[in-house]
């Protein structure tokens with residue numbers, strides 16, 4: 001099964017701009033991407049990053065075994081169009097190895113690059129489903145990861161895309177399974193989501209290492225848990 005990882009390389013994670021500089025946002029987004037690619041590779045699958053701009057795999061500093069199975073395809077189209085090209089029955093897209101999206105209607109998984117808590121076990125729970133369409137929803141109604149085995153199913157991201165995808169599956173006669181997973185359901189969009197990385201990140205995770213390097217730590221001084229930077233705490 002091909003595993004596609006969409007990645008907005010140029011202006012990643014704009015909703016985190018209140019807490020990160022542009023350079024930090026880019027480095028944090030790349031760290032989450034690296035963690036997701038490693039988790040996918042550890043399930044035995046080969047990830048294809050579908051990036052809005054050229055991306056050198058070497059720059060991601062992946063473990064050698066992960067880099068060896070990772071490929072990149074550049075597609076400047078909006079997310080929905082870029083992903084649909086790779087789905088079973090899609091119009092195809094080529095990565096740098098010349099592989100295309102799906103001539104044989106093989107199943108395709110789509111895993112977002114901001115699933116900082118994704119682990120091989122959590123991904124296995126999605127990738128081993130048998131339904132025509134299996135979805136791991138994100139909090140807030142999004143679609144964090146999905147597997148498509150049905151040739152007529154197409155994605156339509158943004159807004160409450162989980163509900164939209166349930167309706168699209170119904171309309172094409174595809175049976176659907178919803179995968180209940182805290183780790184796949186946690187996408188890192190807003191500053192408050194950084195709490196999840198600091199609480200549940202594993203010591204080997206790049207995203208956790210980046211946050212710590214940038215000086216972020218949990219902050220529960222007012223009884224609620226948030227994040228704060230060393231510089232903020234020092235100035236108070």
Ligand SMILES: Nc1nc2c(ncn2[C@@H]2O[C@H](COP(=O)(O)OP(=O)(O)OP(=O)(O)O)[C@@H](O)[C@H]2O)c(=O)[nH]1
Nearest residue numbers: 006007008013014015050051052078079112113114
């Ligand atoms: N290929 C591709 N990937 C995208 C695009 N927009 C978002 N992504 C990726 O899709 C996933 C979900 O993205 P979002 O959380 O909706 O948006 P984001 O760009 O990461 O963050 P914001 O700028 O804060 O909305 C992430 O892996 C993004 O890198 C796009 O236009 N093309």
Ligand SMILES: C[C@H](OP(=O)(O)O)C(=O)O
Nearest residue numbers: 142143144157158159161
């Ligand atoms: C791409 C979008 O992601 P969100 O903005 O909900 O994180 C979605 O899941 O439809």
